[in-house]
Amino acid sequence: MVICNQMANHVSSLKRVRQEARRTEVNRRAKSRLRHQIRAMRRALVSKDPSGAEKLLPVTFSIIDRSAKRGIIKKNTAARYKSKLHLKVKALSTK
16 A cells, blocks of 8 residues: 555544555556557567567557547547557458
């Protein structure tokens, strides 16, 4: 658990601090997972590996969609990520 530098005076305030610490940790892990997956996808694209990129695409889309649903990223950002990645995979597989 993360120790915060706030000193709350009420029981409800203490509870809120604990909840925020837990949520922050969950959100941080989810955002990190999203970034790692997008990085892996981009590495596959840079290495010009069409089969690897096509295998990673559904997994990446799933993580992007889940992140958008949970509010880690906005819906439009998720759509933009998916669009750009899909276009690059499509261009790689047609070459």
